[in-house]
Amino acid sequence: MTDDIKVLIVDDHPVVRQGLRTFLDLQDDITVIGEAFDGASCVAEAERLNPDVILLDLRMPGTDGVFALRGLRDRANPARVLVITSFADPSAIVPAVRAGAAGYVYKDVDPRALAAAIRSVHAGHVLLHPDVARLLAEGDSRPSDLKLTSRESEVLEAVVRGLSNREIAKKFDLSEKTVKSHMSAILAKLGLQDRTQAALYAVRTGLVSLAGK
Template identity: 70%
Template structure:
C-alpha cells in the first residue's frame, strides 16, 4: 500500500478549500485530513490532526499565514508547510520564509506541479518558485557563511538536500555525533533556528540549486 501523505488545507475561501480537497483526494498517495480558514485555526487543526504537510495561504483575516507559521513553530508541530499564494512581493515572501515555510508556490501553479510540490516538501526538500528564489537572493545577505568551515559547508549542502544526520554521516564518512555537532555550529553561525531555515539560506546564497 502506498504511504499516505496527510494534508491540511488552510485558506479563507471555502471554494478554494473544497477545490483543493476534491483534487488532492483523488491522488493515490494524498489525503486531506482537515481544513482551516485562518492562522489560529491552522495551528489548532495541526495540533489535533498531526498532518504531514500543510498547504497554507498567506493572506487571511484575523490571523494570517505568517502568524500560523510562528504558531506552528511555537507548538512544535512537525508538519512541513507549503505556502500557496497569489502575492509574490518580497514583503510577503520573506517573513513567511523566515518563519519556517519549507516551500513556496503560486496559486496559478499547474495541478500536477502542485502535487509534485507537496510530495517534494514531504520528502524533506526545500521548494521555491524561481521568482521567490530571486526575491530571496535580493534580500539581506548574511555574513555567517564566511565563518563556516569547509566541513560545515559540506554539512549545510547536505541539509539543503533534505538529508538526515544519519545520511549525512554516511555520505561524508563521519559519525552521527560529529554531524550533530556540525549542524548545531552551522545553525549558530548562520543565526537561524532550524534545519529548514538553514536549507533556505543555502538555496538563497547559491550553495545548492533551488530545484
Template identity: 65%
Template sequence: MADNETPRAGRAESGAGHAIRVLLVDDHQVVRRGLRTFLEVQDDIEVVGEASDGAEGVAAAGQLRPDVILMDVKMPGMDGIEALRKLRELDNAARVLVVTSFTEQRTVVPALRAGAAGYVYKDIDPEALAGAIRSVYAGHVLLQPEVAGALLSQDESNGGQGRGTSLTEREREVLGLIADGRSNREIARALVLSEKTVKTHVSNILMKLDLADRTQAALWAVRHGIGA
C-alpha cells in the same frame, strides 16, 4: 471550524508507509473545495481536514497531526505568517507549504523565516502541486522559480553570496545534504563522519551564514544552487 475526517479505507500507501495526511487552510471555501477535489484522486495523499483561518488551522493541526499543511498567507484574524509562527512555537511537526496568490517579496521572506517549507502560487499546475506536497513531505525545500529568483536577488543585495565563500568544502557538502532533507545521522553515514562532527559542521554553517536554523540553511542552499 476544522473539518475532521477519518482516513478512508483503500488509500494507497506512500513510500513512508502511509498516505500523506494534508490539512487545507484557506479562507475561501471555493479554493479549499478545489484543492480537496484534486487531491482526493491522488493515491498517496489524504485530505484530513480544512480550516478557514490561521487560528483554526493551528487548532486543527494539533488535533489532526497532518504531515503537510497547505496554508494561505492573507486570511482574516490570524494570517498565515502568524499561524506559521504559532505552529513553530508549539513544535508541530507538520511541514507547511504556502499556497497563495501573493507574489510580493515582503510576503515571501517572512513566510519562509516563520518556518514554511515551501512557497508556491495558486496558479500552479495541479500535478505540480501534488509533486510539491510530496517534496516537502520528503523533507525538501520547495520554491517556484519566481520565488527563488526574488529571494536570490534579495540575498545578493544583502551580501549573502559573500557569506557563502567562508564555508569549507566539507561544510558545503553538509549544507547540500541538509537541503536534501537529510538528518544529522544520515549525513554522518553519507560522509563517513561521526554525528558529533556533523553537529559541529551544522553549527559552523549556521554561524557563518548568520542563519537561525536548519530550515533557513536549506533555503539558503537552494537559493545558491547547493543540494536539493
C-alpha cells in the same frame, strides 16, 4: 495507507478547501486529514493532527498565514509548509519564507503540479523562485568567515540536496539524534532558524557548492 503524505488544508474559503480536498483525495499517496480557516486554527489543528505537509493560504481574515508559520515554529512543529497564494509580487512571499515556509505555489497552479509540489516539500526540497531567493539574500549581514566542522559541512550539503534527517543519518552512519545536534549547531553558527533558510544561505554564499555533482 500509513505511508501516505498527510496534508492539512488551510484557507478561509470553504469552496477552495473543498476543491483542494477533492483533487488531493484522488492522489494515491496523499491523504487530506483536516482543514483550518485561519492562522490560529491552523496551529491548533497541526498540533492535534500532526500533518506531514500544511497547504497554507497567506491572506486570511484575523490571523493570517505568517501568524500560523510563526506559531508552528514556536511549537517546533515538524510539518513542512507549502504556501498557496494569489500574490504575484515575490516580495509578498518573503515574510512567509523567513517564518519557515518550505516553498510556495500560486493558486492558479496546475493540479498535477500542486501534487508534485506537495511531494517535493515532503521529501525535504525547497521550492522558491530565484526572485524570492534574491530578496531573501538582500540585507543579509552574516559574516562570511563562518567555520563549520567537516561533518557539519557534509550535513549542510545533504540538507541542500533535500535529504531528511533520517536519510542523512543513514548516509553518514549516524543516529538521527546526532544529525539533529549537527543541525542545531549549524543553525546557531549561521544565525538562522530552520533548515530551509540554511539551505538557501549555503547555496547563495558558496558554503555548499553543487557544481559537478
